[in-house]
Structure formats: structure tokens, C-alpha cells
Amino acid sequence: MRFDSSFLDELRDRVPISDVIGKRVAWDKRKTNVPKGDWWACCPFHGEKTPSFHCEDRKGRYHCFGCGVSGDHFKFLTELDGLSFPEAVQQVADMAGVAMPAPDPRAAQRERERATLSDVMELATAFYQEKLQSAEGAKARAYLRDRGLSGKTIETFRLGYAPDGRNVLKEFLASKGVEKQQIEACGLVVHGPDIAVSYDRFRDRIMFPILSAREKVIAFGGRAMSSDSPAKYLNSNETELFHKGRVLYNFTRARRGAQGAESSGTIIAVEGYMDVIALHQAGIENAVAPLGTALTDNQLDLLWRMTPEPVLCFDGDEAGTRAANRAVDLALAGLRPGRSVRFAVLPQGQDPDDLVRHEGRAPFDAVIRAARPLADMVWMRETTSGVFDTPEKRAALETTFGRVTATIGDESVRRHYVQDMRDRLNAYFESSRPSGNQPGGRRRFDGDAGRRGFRQGDARSAKAGKRYAMTNLLARSTMVRGQSELPALRDSVLALTLINHPELLITEFDEVSSIEFDNRQLAILLEQLMEICADGSSPDRDAVLQRLQQFGHEELIDGLDKQIRYARVWTATNEAALEDAREGFLQVLSLFKRTRELRHQKIELERDLAEATESGDGDTVPQLMRSLQSVQNEYNRLEQQEAIIDGFGVLSGRVRGAAGK
Numbered sequence: 001m002r003f004d005s006s007f008l009d010e011l012r013d014r015v016p017i018s019d020v021i022g023k024r025v026a027w028d029k030r031k032t033n034v035p036k037g038d039w040w041a042c043c044p045f046h047g048e049k050t051p052s053f054h055c056e057d058r059k060g061r062y063h064c065f066g067c068g069v070s071g072d073h074f075k076f077l078t079e080l081d082g083l084s085f086p087e088a089v090q091q092v093a094d095m096a097g098v099a100m101p102a103p104d105p106r107a108a109q110r111e112r113e114r115a116t117l118s119d120v121m122e123l124a125t126a127f128y129q130e131k132l133q134s135a136e137g138a139k140a141r142a143y144l145r146d147r148g149l150s151g152k153t154i155e156t157f158r159l160g161y162a163p164d165g166r167n168v169l170k171e172f173l174a175s176k177g178v179e180k181q182q183i184e185a186c187g188l189v190v191h192g193p194d195i196a197v198s199y200d201r202f203r204d205r206i207m208f209p210i211l212s213a214r215e216k217v218i219a220f221g222g223r224a225m226s227s228d229s230p231a232k233y234l235n236s237n238e239t240e241l242f243h244k245g246r247v248l249y250n251f252t253r254a255r256r257g258a259q260g261a262e263s264s265g266t267i268i269a270v271e272g273y274m275d276v277i278a279l280h281q282a283g284i285e286n287a288v289a290p291l292g293t294a295l296t297d298n299q300l301d302l303l304w305r306m307t308p309e310p311v312l313c314f315d316g317d318e319a320g321t322r323a324a325n326r327a328v329d330l331a332l333a334g335l336r337p338g339r340s341v342r343f344a345v346l347p348q349g350q351d352p353d354d355l356v357r358h359e360g361r362a363p364f365d366a367v368i369r370a371a372r373p374l375a376d377m378v379w380m381r382e383t384t385s386g387v388f389d390t391p392e393k394r395a396a397l398e399t400t401f402g403r404v405t406a407t408i409g410d411e412s413v414r415r416h417y418v419q420d421m422r423d424r425l426n427a428y429f430e431s432s433r434p435s436g437n438q439p440g441g442r443r444r445f446d447g448d449a450g451r452r453g454f455r456q457g458d459a460r461s462a463k464a465g466k467r468y469a470m471t472n473l474l475a476r477s478t479m480v481r482g483q484s485e486l487p488a489l490r491d492s493v494l495a496l497t498l499i500n501h502p503e504l505l506i507t508e509f510d511e512v513s514s515i516e517f518d519n520r521q522l523a524i525l526l527e528q529l530m531e532i533c534a535d536g537s538s539p540d541r542d543a544v545l546q547r548l549q550q551f552g553h554e555e556l557i558d559g560l561d562k563q564i565r566y567a568r569v570w571t572a573t574n575e576a577a578l579e580d581a582r583e584g585f586l587q588v589l590s591l592f593k594r595t596r597e598l599r600h601q602k603i604e605l606e607r608d609l610a611e612a613t614e615s616g617d618g619d620t621v622p623q624l625m626r627s628l629q630s631v632q633n634e635y636n637r638l639e640q641q642e643a644i645i646d647g648f649g650v651l652s653g654r655v656r657g658a659a660g661k
Helices: 005-014 017-021 073-080 085-096 107-132 135-146 151-156 168-175 180-185 251-257 273-281 297-306 318-334 352-359 361-369 374-383 391-405 411-431 459-476 489-500 509-513 520-532 541-550 554-567 578-615 620-639
Strands: 038-041 053-056 061-064 160-162 205-211 217-224 233-235 311-314 342-345
Touching: 005 073, 005 085, 005 297, 017 038, 017 053, 017 061, 017 073, 017 085, 073 085, 107 135, 107 160, 107 168, 107 180, 107 205, 107 217, 135 160, 135 205, 151 273, 168 180, 217 273, 251 273, 251 297, 273 352, 297 318, 311 318, 311 361, 318 342, 318 374, 342 361, 342 374, 352 361, 374 391, 374 411, 391 411, 489 520, 489 541, 489 554, 489 578, 509 520, 520 541, 520 554, 541 554, 578 620
Parallel strands: 311 342
Antiparallel strands: 038 053, 053 061, 160 205, 205 217, 217 233
16 A cells, blocks of 8 residues: 555654654663653664664654664564554554545555646746846845845745736746646645636745745745735645645754754744744744744644754734743643743844844844743743732632643643642742731732743742742851852852842843752852842842842852952953843853753762672673763863853953953
8 A cells, every 4th residue: 555655744743753662672761862852772673782773753763873774663663573564554653543544546646746746836936036036026126135135045945026917927837838737736826616717826925935844845925015915924725735734934944953053952933934034044043933823733743843842932012922822722732741842932022033133143042042931931821910819819810720731631741730830829829928018918910021020920939939938047047157168150150140230130030040059158149139039120239239238148249249350250240231241141150050960960970880880780881981081071171161251241341351450
């Protein structure tokens, strides 16, 4: 039986290859990276003790570096289990919950027809490209130039122009011998029983070719040049080649771009074609977009196929907020261990195209770094602009979260979400009890929290509210104030930057909340800082310093300041401009996190090495020793790195080499 290629692609997309192979092998826990879909095992095709068999969910492929075997889902089953190809397809289809297609004697014929339709779409693409460069395309070229697109970018995305005529493309294709039925099957003309003469679907529009995973043109998106057009953007209709809800614009190019060092395997989903193209031109090559509609479950599956945690980026307007809220519900239903999404919301009134065109890629990168986890978005959506000052309203809020978390399909993930929301609710309800300056415990959530950080009811209160009493006591204790040893320089830079620029506690909250200081004094100080800024308002440095001094941190802060000035790390000082302080803070935090990660890896490897040595595992010991040496070398390099950051930013008014002058 011959299977349609689109059916086989659907099975590969629906079933991670690790699910197929995992039934036959035991994954190696040391080398496997589950969140990234990167799996290692001892090869089932030849005997070995060291795992050299590798499979990647993102690519849907396996390869053994020992014996050289490689393939996809179906080849694995046919070669290892001896199944016939139809039997292998049947097994994967059962795993995907997809019905097998009925035997169709015309399947081979349809496959040939699809290949022919692809040829027709290629002809149409070349035609549109040529028209863009002709006299007829002058207005379209001017528009693209005004949008900041270079000739190279236009060529890369094969942009074109559909002339303003009812039969221009149709007549061109007919002159090339393309039959009327083929033109109609490609969706290039409008036709039907009520239309006497078919006519070109796209007229006076800039054309965006839409490619399949195999980089074949399967459809078009057209942007109207006339302001009178009833539809600003128009897509091809559904055809044999094109199913809108199963395709992402720039899918294959973004998948390649995600392998670059800067993207770190991340895929960013934005709202429009121009956003994707503008980001690509700015050097961000790992962006995709749905095709003019809300994200579908099939498109989200495609994203998860490429990365375990894609970033969904929405425009900073009401429509973007509505789209984000719809995506929250869509993502919840598809969650499973190691698979989630993050949400990035742009500044008010801006989209990615605007941002990178006028300000460059740095602001957009900052938005992506600040992307919020799905759990934060769930909390924010249900609490924004709400007032929960009575038991009844609090019970209603609790019921709402129960209903939302019930939509999560995976039992394990659902259990953790239920616990997370319960912790947030408990922390909020506890912190909103009556106090001297808040009669009746009335607290309001601000509707702009999504862009400026959460207000009182968010994760800041959830963390700070539960531990405030203990840290308040410890901060005042003579035992704490008696500790005089200064922290490590990197730790001091992070702490003093936040003290001198407390705005970062709001704008970089997710990054700040990830910090875990080993130094006891700094850990307490950080908790105090987060509590001071827990109401989400923009904090004042002088007020923050006064509060910290009241908590007994004056001597510590003075020591930090002297340490930083001696080391000439000017971005941590009060004189630094906010943007310079932010950049320095994020650089140092990256080193801080990497050092901690290496420290944990070192401890785990030392433990594994001791166990392997004790058990007499001669094959594993050399590999562990090499890994340990590599980690130790990098750890030593970072520990010895004193020049943490440059520290002289343009916005600060400082000049390189001016330190100490």
C-alpha cells in the first residue's frame, strides 16, 4: 500500500521518535537531555556498553555513532522488529490515535498530481518575483523599501508582486501549458459554479510565498497595496497542498536558525509575515508566524516539535492580549513533562517589525529574555483588574483556578499546576489580611501588570509574603549583622546593582527571582528588596536604602560599595545609567548562573565517579573523569575571571579606559 507523504509527515509530527524507540531501549540518564528532546541509549542494533545511539525528537531521526545505523520512526520498526512498512505505519498511527487511510487505488495518481501542482506553484512564485522587479512593481518596491527591507531579504523570502489585473497570472500560466484544472487546484484563481469566468485570486498585492517543511511553495499570502481593499491580508484557500492550520510561516528556516548559538534552540512565534521577515533581517532567524489566524493546536504541536519551550510573542495592544489569553488555553491542554511555553508581550502599541526597525534588535532581545512562564500568565489573566476582598470572591477565584487547571491533560503536570496555584492563592490571601494602611485587606490588581510586572497578587508576593517574617527577624539579629566577610565579587555586583537601580526588580523580576545567593547576608537582603518592591510600583532608590538600613544592612551595603568601586565595576554604582546597569547586571547574572550550574555538575559527576569506581565499572570511569575534568576547567576559568563586565556605557557618560580618572 502506498501512503500519502502528508499522512506520514503527520504521524512523524504527532509522535516523538523517542516514544517509538523508548519501548525498545533504556535511556541513559547522564547523557539524555529530556527538555530538549535529546536522547541517548546503548544501541539496540549492536552490542555495546557505552551509549552511542542518539535520537532527536526535533528532527525525528536516530543515529548510532558506533555502527552507523540511522533512520526515522518507520525504519526503526522495520529494521529492528522486522515489521513490513505498512505494519510500521499502522503501529505509529495507533500511537498517534490516527486512523489509517483506506486503500485507494488512485493514491499514486494523486501523488503525481501533487508534484505537478508544486511545479505550478513554483512557476507562479517566479512570475510574482519578476513582476516585483518590473515597472508594474515600482509601488510595491517602494513600500518594501519604506518598511526597511533590503534587496537581499526580499530575495531570501522570494517576495513578489501580483499585478492589478483579473487574468494576468492565469494567462501567464496558460501560456506555459498549465491546465485550467491545475490552476484552480492550486488556489490561484477564484472559481466556482456561480462564477462564469475564473479570475486571479491575488491582485495588486505584495506576495509572500508560504513553504512546506520540504521548502516547496504550497500557498501564498498577499498584502493589499490599496487602502480600499476589503482584506488587508489574503491567504490562499485550502488546497491539496495547503492546510492553513497545519503550517507555520518560515517553519524550516526557523528550525535551522534555532540551531544557532544566539537562539539557544528557542523558537519565537510572532503574529505576522512582516514580523518574521523584519526579525530575520535584524539577525533573529528563529521566528515563525501562524497564517493570519489564531495559533492552532496543530501549529503548537509543530512548535513543540522544534523546541520544548517556544516563546509566544504578542503585539502590545488589546488584540495581542486577547491572542495571548487564547494561547494560554491552547497550551494548557497540550502540556506534559518537559514541554511548555513562555509568553513575551511587547511595549504598548508596538509589534516586532516596529521595534527592530526603529530601535534595533536589542530591545526585542530584552523582551524575549523577560518572557514569562505559562503559570505566570494563567495567574495574571485570572487576577488582573480583580478585587478579592470577601470570602465569596476569594472562593470564586479559587474555583476559577480549579477549572483552568482541570484542562491540563497530563496528570503529573496538572498536579503541579494545582499546587502552584494553591501556593500563590495562599500567599496572596495571607498577605492581603487587614493592615494599618489597608483597611479590610482590600487589594486591587492593576490591568497593566502584564507589561510592568505583576502587582500585589503575583509571584513577588507569593515568594516574599511567605518568608518575610523570618527574613525580617534574621535581618535585625546581631548574628547576621555580625558577619563581616564580603561576598564574592559577582554576588556583590548583582546585589549592589539592584540596590542602586531598584527599577530592575520590576523589569527583570523573573531574572532576579532566580538568584540564590550562597552568602547568608545577601540572601536575606534580596528577600528584603523583593518585599519592599512587592506592590509592583516603581521603587525609589533613597527610600529603598532607608528601608534596608532600618533592617540593619547599612554596614553590608557600605562594604559592597567599597568593594565594587575598588574593582571599578561602574555599572553597579549609582552613577551608572539604568540601561548600562541593566546590561551589566544581565551579563554578571549569566556568569553567576553558569558558575552555579557547573558547581552542581561537578558535585554530581564526583558522586557518579565514586559510585562507578566502587562498583568496578571500568567502561564508565574514564568517561566520567573526562567530563569532570572538562567541568572543572571551565569552573576554574570562571572563578578566576575578575573582569566581569566592561562597566562603561555610552548612556553613563563614561569612556573606555576612564576608570579611576
